[in-house]
Amino acid sequence: xxxxxxxxxxxxxxxxxxxxxxxxxxxxxxxxxxxxxxxxxxxxxxxxxxxx
Numbered sequence: 001x002x003x004x005x006x007x008x009x010x011x012x013x014x015x016x017x018x019x020x021x022x023x024x025x026x027x028x029x030x031x032x033x034x035x036x037x038x039x040x041x042x043x044x045x046x047x048x049x050x051x052x
Contacts, residue, residue, distance in 0.1 A: 002046050009034050009050025
């Protein structure tokens with residue numbers, strides 16, 4: 001799995017939804033950050049990490 005880190009994950013997720021990106025779960029919040037998973041066009045799972 002690939003993991004990418006972003007400053008404003010909520011805004012990114014909103015933009016990805018508008019573009020039709022497959023989001024596989026809901027945004028989860030932990031003490032060390034926020035996480036959500038998407039699928040790329042080849043079916044690979046990608047983890048997005050918000051550090052805010």
